[in-house]
Amino acid sequence: MSAVTPQTDPIEDYVSSLAAALHGPARTKARMVAEVREDLTDAVSERTRAGLTYQRAADQAVREFGTADELVVSWQRELTIAQARHTARAVALTVPFVIACWYLVRQAGHDQTWELPRTAQLLAVHLAGVSAAAALLAAVALAATGTLARWLPTPDRLPLTVAWGGTVASVSMAVATLALAIAAALGTDWLLLAFAGALAATSHALVAGSARSCRRCARLPVIEAPGAGER
Amino acid sequence: MRQDAVRGHLDGLLLAVLEPGPLHGYAIITAVQQRSGGALELRTGTIYPALNRLERIGLLRSSWQSAGERRRRCYELTEAGRRTLASERTAWQEFTTAIGSVLNPVTPPGVAT
Numbered sequence: 222m223s224a225v226t227p228q229t230d231p232i233e234d235y236v237s238s239l240a241a242a243l244h245g246p247a248r249t250k251a252r253m254v255a256e257v258r259e260d261l262t263d264a265v266s267e268r269t270r271a272g273l274t275y276q277r278a279a280d281q282a283v284r285e286f287g288t289a290d291e292l293v294v295s296w297q298r299e300l301t302i303a304q305a306r307h308t309a310r311a312v313a314l315t316v317p318f319v320i321a322c323w324y325l326v327r328q329a330g331h332d333q334t335w336e337l338p339r340t341a342q343l344l345a346v347h348l349a350g351v352s353a354a355a356a357l358l359a360a361v362a363l364a365a366t367g368t369l370a371r372w373l374p375t376p377d378r379l380p381l382t383v384a385w386g387g388t389v390a391s392v393s394m395a396v397a398t399l400a401l402a403i404a405a406a407l408g409t410d411w412l413l414l415a416f417a418g419a420l421a422a423t424s425h426a427l428v429a430g431s432a433r434s435c436r437r438c439a440r441l442p443v444i445e446a447p448g449a450g451e452r
Numbered sequence: 453m454r455q456d457a458v459r460g461h462l463d464g465l466l467l468a469v470l471e472p473g474p475l476h477g478y479a480i481i482t483a484v485q486q487r488s489g490g491a492l493e494l495r496t497g498t499i500y501p502a503l504n505r506l507e508r509i510g511l512l513r514s515s516w517q518s519a520g521e522r523r524r525r526c527y528e529l530t531e532a533g534r535r536t537l538a539s540e541r542t543a544w545q546e547f548t549t550a551i552g553s554v555l556n557p558v559t560p561p562g563v564a565t
Binding site: 260263264287299306367 | 495504510522
């Protein structure tokens with residue numbers, strides 16, 4: 222008895238291997254992969270109309286598309302930039318949290334008598350300052366990878382810089398959360414400080430995951446895309 | 453023609469084939485091949501990162517469009533894309549004129565004026 226090996230669909234195999242090799246924001250990656258599937262389906266339809274079998278048409282279409290190994294590096298560059306923009310937006314989104322946090326800490330500090338809560342408040346304010354600096358870096362990164370990229374080349378190290386900027390912001394917000402929690406436990410205005418701590422924790426949660434993904438993407442090898450940064 | 457020869461001109465090629473109206477990825481590749489009489493060999497897969505980049509910098513916009521049971525992402529030029537295409541054309545004409553005047557001089561070389 223001979224075992225019959227079921228033939229796999231070359232398009233699905235190809236799309237799966239490409240998807241497995243790429244890292245970046247889920248929505249952007251899903252969109253790129255969906256486009257590949259549509260493109261290959263078009264290419265196969267054209268060939269089957271010309272008389273080829275599905276299997277041969279699919280093999281040909283995949284060969285013309287380029288191997289996953291050939292393409293993954295240039296595709297990863299775009300996904301890495303997309304991830305850097307995602308992280309930059311997350312960092313920028315923490316600005317209102319940082320401002321609210323700062324305001325609440327100042328309000329709570331007016332009638333502060335305990336030394337430790339005062340120290341914790343100062344620490345929280347300084348860490349919020351670090352986050353504000355990271356937000357400024359994020360704004361620059363968004364501009365440099367957006368419209369400005371028409372005229373200026375995007376620095377290769379920008380995604381890594383954004384990744385570490387996001388990491389620093391996320392760590393500072395985590396420490397600020399801890400400091401505010403201590404201040405809330407020992408201070409008189411515990412409700413305001415606890416609310417400020419909750420805001421800091423939310424900021425941390427927003428940025429931490431995105432910054433981790435960005436560090437991972439930024440470590441992957443990339444090449445300059447054709448035409449990129451040549452203006 | 454090798455793909456290396458296209459490097460640096462891919463943006464202009466993509467913007468030019470999108471000038472008449474919106475197209476999806478496979479139609480863009482087909483349009484480049486048809487316009488070049490099959491002379492330009494583009495790996496189909498290379499255009500997607502380029503389209504993504506052109507959209508990111510605001511020269512293209514895209515949207516999903518349904519065609520029967522299929523959904524295709526169609527790209528079209530923005531106003532900035534049209535302006536960039538015009539300047540790409542001007543730059544290309546200046547470049548080919550300059551190279552052409554060196555390769556095919558009006559006055560034969562060695563003739564003193």
